Amino acid sequence: MSSFIIEGGHKLAGTIVPQGSKNEALQVICATLLTSERVTIHNIPDIIDINNLIILLRKMGVKIEHPLSKTYIFQANDLNLDYLQTNDFLAKSAFLRGSIMLVGPLIARFGYAIVPKPGGDKIGRRRLDTHFAGMQKLGATFTYDTKRCTYEVKSNDSLHGEYILLEEASVTGTANILMASVLAEGKTTIYNAACEPYLQQLTKMLISMGAQINGLASNLLVIEGTRSLHGCEHTVLPDMIEVGSFIGMAAMTASELRIKNVSYNNLGVIPDVFRKLGIILNKEDDDIIVPAQESYTVNTFIDGSILIVVDAPWPGLTPDLLSVFLVVATQANGNVLIHQKMFESRLFFVDKLIDMGAQIILCDPHRAIVIGSDRKYNLRSTTMTSPDIRAGIAMLITALNAQGISQIYNIDQIDRGYEAIDKRLNALGAKIIRT
Structure with missing residues (x-):
């Protein structure tokens, strides 16, 4: 030790x-899964949680370039979704609490995600109900495997817009639901949304990728779903x-x-x-x-x-x-x-x-x-x-x-x-x- x-x-x-902001970087790196085009992100901190997330994305099949210190280029145009079923994926994502934010982009774009009970800080109970309840409203279904201690998330049809009142103003919960809703059909309203600078930055990045989001920096976000998003360039605060x-x-x-x-x-x-x-x-x-x-x-x-x-x-x-x-x-x-x-x-x-x-x-x-x-x-x-x-x-x-x-x-x-x-x-x- x-x-x-x-x-x-x-x-x-x-x-x-x-x-660069750890909390923001975790969110915007997960958001790169929402498009098949190249996404360039600057000012990414060189810390364990971020490096583990980058390793996880690379193993999922994301093409990753590191042309400059603190700058990465991501392209998720050929993912290996079979990797999500492996023990290696489950072990690595369980170690990283930020891996929960992979669910929104994966379910929105591919209709499938799996996530173990996340790890991270030992600071008390940190519920996932906000994440799951919001995505269920969008049309996703959840199954819990008691043997593997994993949540399997599916969307047989495309996600659909819905009015969502969050039980708590969860930062990662808001981020996850926001990323899922940008590719959902119709209008999604997220009330009692978290509005930390991390969320504001994620929202700005999604808008630059072509998402239609109103309510930046407020606790009421209104999203008009689009069919696809394109690449962008973003700098972490x-x-x-x-x-x-x-x-x-x-x-x-x-x-x-x-x-x-x-x-x-x-x-x-x-x-x-x-x-x-x-x-x-x-x-x-x-x-x-x-x-x-x-x-x-x-x-x-x-x-x-x-x-x-x-x-x-x-x-x-x-x-x-x-x-x-x-x-x-x-x-x-x-x-x-x-x-x-x-x-x-x-x-x-x-x-x-x-x-x-x-x-x-x-x-x-x-x-x-x-x-x-x-x-x-x-x-x-x-x-x-x-x-x-x-x-x-x-x-x-x-x-x-x-x-x-x-x-x-x-x-x-x-x-x-x-x-x-x-x-x-x-x-x-x-x-x-x-x-």
Whole structure:
């Protein structure tokens, strides 16, 4: 098992460029299956989840070129659908939760898909009901094989447009249903749709491929199905989760960092929530400059009550950054209630932070009260194991702040979402060894 050995207490300095968005890349790469023509995608991050998806598509028969760093060309004009029945496909797609988004394009274009129970982060129950209920509305049928633990999806006739009210504003559920509906007959209406920048980017790409979609950036999408889509060229946005992670690193280590080309208008409330924690952020063109702060004071509400940081569907705060906000709050002057609504296991990593000296009360699986120390007490180094991508990066940020040598095991989880994070941080002054 790979690990990071981190010598804490070193300040960071310099400029860092965020990678392409992991969540967006997973969606738009799956969307290349919707056409037989060439699709060029730029700014694809070199991370485990994306590389595994590209390997999976190649084994399915997609022709893939890699002419430049971070640029790929996909052409799905001669797929081997028999590969979907193989144990190799089932094993590889089970390891990658993003593989669920292959179902929409496959059922729309070929009338058949199969998917195992997806893997990915161990952060609690993540239902597939939203995906399946929406596609059933479009005319697909589902069969669950209890022996192989797979879902087989079929559409004997072409999919047909339908009014769909999503039970939850699921990002991947919305993406899957949207990709299925662009080739369905007639009009599809998706209400309570997720509208994160990832979805907006996917929608823009589909429109550039010839799809007819109205309601961009809203929770109501109206799609007029077309017979076929054509190729296009698309550029993935910077990863807003990485941007937030770098802000957290600068705050925790009292360092000055410039984060380049962040696509500030697509960050939503993320900068404002950091400012509520007392973090100073300066915007310069499309860069964020975080000045070195030895102390930062949490804002309270007007009536003096404790600040609550809570996740919500876009344009609310993304749940992927709550772990970062939690660790940043440990060094603040003031108290914060972190409320993670979506996943019941995402806050369980705080027991390691408590071992390091952080003052945190885990109220229940969804809520934690953080009592900021205002840097009066140094965090202690320790040994940890990363349970998921976001807890892993939060552990890394904490280790950068702690005095002494910390070790983080299972760093493949971090590598799933962060490109060469050790090399990039070492270039800024961190002391991280990969073993």
